Amino acid sequence: MRAVCLLSGGLDSAVTAAIAKYQGYEVYALTFNYGQRHKREVESAKEIARWLGAVHKIFDIDLNQFGGSALTDKINVPEGKTIDEIRDSDEIPVTYVPARNTIFLSIALAYAEVIDADAIFIGAHAIDYSGYPDCRPDYFDAFQRMANLATKQGVENRKIDIKTPLIELEKADIIRKGNDLKVPFEHTWSCYKGGDIPCGVCDSCVIRINGFKEAGLEDPLEYENGIQSQ
Amino acid sequence: MRAVCLLSGGLDSAVTAAIAKYQGYEVYALTFNYGQRHKREVESAKEIARWLGAVHKIFDIDLNQFGGSALTDKINVPEGKTIDEIRDSDEIPVTYVPARNTIFLSIALAYAEVIDADAIFIGAHAIDYSGYPDCRPDYFDAFQRMANLATKQGVENRKIDIKTPLIELEKADIIRKGNDLKVPFEHTWSCYKGGDIPCGVCDSCVIRINGFKEAGLEDPLEYENGIQSQ
Numbered sequence: 001m002r003a004v005c006l007l008s009g010g011l012d013s014a015v016t017a018a019i020a021k022y023q024g025y026e027v028y029a030l031t032f033n034y035g036q037r038h039k040r041e042v043e044s045a046k047e048i049a050r051w052l053g054a055v056h057k058i059f060d061i062d063l064n065q066f067g068g069s070a071l072t073d074k075i076n077v078p079e080g081k082t083i084d085e086i087r088d089s090d091e092i093p094v095t096y097v098p099a100r101n102t103i104f105l106s107i108a109l110a111y112a113e114v115i116d117a118d119a120i121f122i123g124a125h126a127i128d129y130s131g132y133p134d135c136r137p138d139y140f141d142a143f144q145r146m147a148n149l150a151t152k153q154g155v156e157n158r159k160i161d162i163k164t165p166l167i168e169l170e171k172a173d174i175i176r177k178g179n180d181l182k183v184p185f186e187h188t189w190s191c192y193k194g195g196d197i198p199c200g201v202c203d204s205c206v207i208r209i210n211g212f213k214e215a216g217l218e219d220p221l222e223y224e225n226g227i228q229s230q
Numbered sequence: 231m232r233a234v235c236l237l238s239g240g241l242d243s244a245v246t247a248a249i250a251k252y253q254g255y256e257v258y259a260l261t262f263n264y265g266q267r268h269k270r271e272v273e274s275a276k277e278i279a280r281w282l283g284a285v286h287k288i289f290d291i292d293l294n295q296f297g298g299s300a301l302t303d304k305i306n307v308p309e310g311k312t313i314d315e316i317r318d319s320d321e322i323p324v325t326y327v328p329a330r331n332t333i334f335l336s337i338a339l340a341y342a343e344v345i346d347a348d349a350i351f352i353g354a355h356a357i358d359y360s361g362y363p364d365c366r367p368d369y370f371d372a373f374q375r376m377a378n379l380a381t382k383q384g385v386e387n388r389k390i391d392i393k394t395p396l397i398e399l400e401k402a403d404i405i406r407k408g409n410d411l412k413v414p415f416e417h418t419w420s421c422y423k424g425g426d427i428p429c430g431v432c433d434s435c436v437i438r439i440n441g442f443k444e445a446g447l448e449d450p451l452e453y454e455n456g457i458q459s460q
Binding site for chain 1: 293
């Protein structure tokens, strides 16, 4: 059994790939170098892939060719929100990259088709990222149905399963699961900004710090200004 | 009304974009520089976009990063088949690029999201390309359902329509329609190979030559070895 695992270098995708490995899949990790301001995460992905013993493909695609997001464009990454403000917001955050999951999953589908993989794993979850249209369970169901028709495997009535093992989990649960699987959290990168050490105040850092707090575990990362998860 | 029109430089996508324009859409042409051996078609796309008076975006994405197709890899492009052999084949041709339409449509979706387009036009048709999984009507229906959930527009209950005006047409009908809309066929490029003049013997040339013949129209292109459509 082979699985293409989307591996961003962040915590969620590292836990997801560890789950795939734990389930017995041969892991083909796929990382996107997409013009993100936090390129630092690609280095983290390399570390995680090495820890997994996975084949690792780094795919270059410059999503900056369209712009439209704070992660690729010259739009400021918001900071200073509380975890409740992030969770309760109905708005699509400016860090949303248009159709990013669709593009990444489509490229993963091509990779899965070429290596004849059985599954694609993606570490999306709907709880903390409720504002992102392409993190909702309905979206992944629809992608699955499309994928069933899109490929050679589909024509042969075989399926490439789109797996979202974290979809209903909260960050604290993800961290607990990663802890059980001995994921090296020190090599994961969550911060949206491009600095050398994580800022501690962007949405992604706030969600991570709060997650470790709720899980009762220690985040091995050090944050700017001495912000800590405990 | 705005439409993102996938414009390969080939005949089908040129006719499709002309239909979008005729229907009153402001055309945003999108061409992929994807590592195809027939890069020549990107130059054709530029000519067609100019003729359309369209905004033209050329998006770089190297699909050669995975391989798996005669169009991007070192696999020979088949030649010398008759139109009936091409039409009657049940096999997926080696010129099929894994998940290519899915990747292209996903990127078009991102572009449509950023420019707030109402539709995406793609010149796929199911008749001559029956062996390609991602040219079937069911596939496009499934992509539409996925796209309705994937985007900002989807969250706001607006739709980005996936339009396939050629889906049920034969090549001869497409050529007749293009002729009615005065599409400059001399600027379109169909040959799968990378030569200076079209080979006349790859599947794509054979389908084109036969299409002009059936339509009773003259193909303005000259082919290698004096092969002609009339």
